[in-house]
Amino acid sequence: xxxxxxxxxxxxxxxxxxxxxxxDWFGSFGPESEPILAPSLLISEVASGLQRAFDDPDLVLRxxxxxxxxxxxxxxxxxxxxxxxxxxxxxxxxxxxxDAIYVALAQDRxxxxxxxxxxxxxxxxxxxxAQEP
Numbered sequence: 001x002x003x004x005x006x007x008x009x010x011x012x013x014x015x016x017x018x019x020x021x022x023x024d025w026f027g028s029f030g031p032e033s034e035p036i037l038a039p040s041l042l043i044s045e046v047a048s049g050l051q052r053a054f055d056d057p058d059l060v061l062r063x064x065x066x067x068x069x070x071x072x073x074x075x076x077x078x079x080x081x082x083x084x085x086x087x088x089x090x091x092x093x094x095x096x097x098x099d100a101i102y103v104a105l106a107q108d109r110x111x112x113x114x115x116x117x118x119x120x121x122x123x124x125x126x127x128x129x130a131q132e133p
Contacts, residue, residue: 004115005045025133
């Protein structure tokens with residue numbers, strides 16, 4: 001499955017809607033589980049979401065470092081092929097650029113998308129399975 005940054009940000013923000021669901025969902029995967037996929041831009045999106053919430057660069061960088069070290073998470077580079085596919089998804093489904101990258105990755109890999117972004121989920125369902133955690 002592919003996880004959207006909204007889920008990861010919610011895990012780190014107790015005040016965020018979906019915080020407990022995100023924690024429970026991510027925590028349900030053990031080291032032997034299939035990896036959770038995300039485009040590499042997840043890291044900058046999570047950093048941005050956490051910085052707006054906490055305004056503490058050191059805290060944000062510790063959180064990002066823990067994500068990079070987590071064996072359950074596999075980051076996929078956003079190369080030209082994925083970027084072009086995401087452009088097609090954005091144009092056809094009327095999605096924001098970064099949202100379309102997650103959808104394109106899920107579609108390319110035959111995976112479902114896990115997100116807390118209702119708009120992204122609703123539009124993604126035209127081409128893939130998408131749901132909240």
